[in-house]
Amino acid sequence: MAQPYLSPRIFYGYGKLKQLKYIRGNKILIVTDKVIVDLGFIDKVTKQLKKSKTPMEYKIFDEVEPDPSDTTVLKGAEIAQEFKPDWIIAIGGGSSMDVAKMIWVLYENPEIQIIEINPLQRIKLGKKSKLVTIPTTSGTGAEITFGCVITNAKTHNKMTLANFAITPNWAIIDPNLALTMPPKLTLATGIDALTHAVEAYVSPLKNDFSDGHCLKAIQLVFKWLQRSYESGKSGTPDKEAREKMHYAGTIAGLGFGNSSGGIAHGIGHSIGAVLDLQHGFCVGILLPYTIEYLDSTSRMNFEEIVNLLQLQNGKNATEILANNIRKLLTSLNVPLNFKDFGVKEEDFKSKFEKILQFSKIDLSTKTCPRKATDDELKKLIEYSYYGKSIDF
Numbered sequence: 332m333a334q335p336y337l338s339p340r341i342f343y344g345y346g347k348l349k350q351l352k353y354i355r356g357n358k359i360l361i362v363t364d365k366v367i368v369d370l371g372f373i374d375k376v377t378k379q380l381k382k383s384k385t386p387m388e389y390k391i392f393d394e395v396e397p398d399p400s401d402t403t404v405l406k407g408a409e410i411a412q413e414f415k416p417d418w419i420i421a422i423g424g425g426s427s428m429d430v431a432k433m434i435w436v437l438y439e440n441p442e443i444q445i446i447e448i449n450p451l452q453r454i455k456l457g458k459k460s461k462l463v464t465i466p467t468t469s470g471t472g473a474e475i476t477f478g479c480v481i482t483n484a485k486t487h488n489k490m491t492l493a494n495f496a497i498t499p500n501w502a503i504i505d506p507n508l509a510l511t512m513p514p515k516l517t518l519a520t521g522i523d524a525l526t527h528a529v530e531a532y533v534s535p536l537k538n539d540f541s542d543g544h545c546l547k548a549i550q551l552v553f554k555w556l557q558r559s560y561e562s563g564k565s566g567t568p569d570k571e572a573r574e575k576m577h578y579a580g581t582i583a584g585l586g587f588g589n590s591s592g593g594i595a596h597g598i599g600h601s602i603g604a605v606l607d608l609q610h611g612f613c614v615g616i617l618l619p620y621t622i623e624y625l626d627s628t629s630r631m632n633f634e635e636i637v638n639l640l641q642l643q644n645g646k647n648a649t650e651i652l653a654n655n656i657r658k659l660l661t662s663l664n665v666p667l668n669f670k671d672f673g674v675k676e677e678d679f680k681s682k683f684e685k686i687l688q689f690s691k692i693d694l695s696t697k698t699c700p701r702k703a704t705d706d707e708l709k710k711l712i713e714y715s716y717y718g719k720s721i722d723f
């Protein structure tokens with residue numbers, strides 16, 4: 332790969348939010364959503380900022396919605412243009428961090444159109460401000476990656492936008508902020524992290540550095556996700572499990588960001604956008620089907636994962652990995668197909684063409700190690716709806 336291995340400066344550990352007191356600047360734009368404000372997390376952020384040696388003025392943009400749109404980005408960018416921050420702090424889930432990345436780009440480069448952003452473009456960032464990301468969920472990896480997913484408000488298509496310059500300056504990985512994450516979110520983000528790591532491990536853009544991160548992340552998810560989820564459900568979150576899963580999300584993000592996603596993300600973005608379903612569940616449900624689909628190109632990679640985790644149950648590594656991921660999903664009460672997930676057949680059928688069209692153009696579909704024909708793509712979507720193992 333020509334480009335360097337990219338990562339923000341990572342501060343991790345319980346209590347690491349205190350890193351914010353070392354910020355030197357005068358104007359801070361905080362990008363977040365209303366839930367994070369209600370949880371009192373912004374107060375925790377400003378408490379640390381007040382300890383900085385420089386006097387600061389804050390502005391809070393808390394209008395980020397789930398599956399954020401380009402309209403929200405433009406609104407935030409306008410606020411940044413007026414306020415002129417020297418630091419932008421994104422705190423929340425993947426949506427807040429994705430929006431903050433785009434606000435950062437448009438604030439420093441007002442001539443750029445969001446839709447045009449691509450990995451080959453020359454974008455300069457850092458002249459006016461720096462970006463800090465603080466995840467409050469464990470798994471999106473958005474705190475690390477130089478890409479983001481923004482919904483086109485007109486077409487409802489989820490646009491994957493990426494450029495190396497968009498790598499955040501700091502990422503603060505403080506498990507305290509994920510301790511109270513609701514069980515459903517723990518699951519969705521945890522299986523998203525697993526999907527990032529598996530897909531990046533078989534991508535044509537994989538490399539020795541991303542491989543290390545992917546394998547570690549897969550290992551952590553298999554070991555800690557269930558405990559993190561169950562303990563959260565019981566109301567007494569297991570601190571160690573929460574910590575390990577918080578790191579797993581970031582570590583998977585390092586692998587994913589420096590390699591790429593694959594077809595579970597390509598189709599997952601599309602199903603999620605068209606049927607309005609949570610991202611992590613979409614890609615997680617798709618993952619075993621896409622693993623089966625990649626048997627001809629990636630069995631050796633699956634063998635490495637299976638050996639590392641000492642997994643069994645199947646006649647070859649592809650089957651063993653797919654079976655074990657299905658077993659993990661079942662143990663977490665995640666349905667194994669979209670029909671069981673609650674998508675009505677008439678909705679699925681009436682929106683099938685749109686899902687297919689969006690899947691075809693998604694950037695993540697293009698980095699799948701097996702080039703999917705239209706017919707294969709169709710079947711993958713159908714099989715994952717009805718719960719049929721891949722036979723092509």
Ligand SMILES: [Fe+2]
Binds near residue numbers: 471523527596
């Ligand atoms: Fe994802």
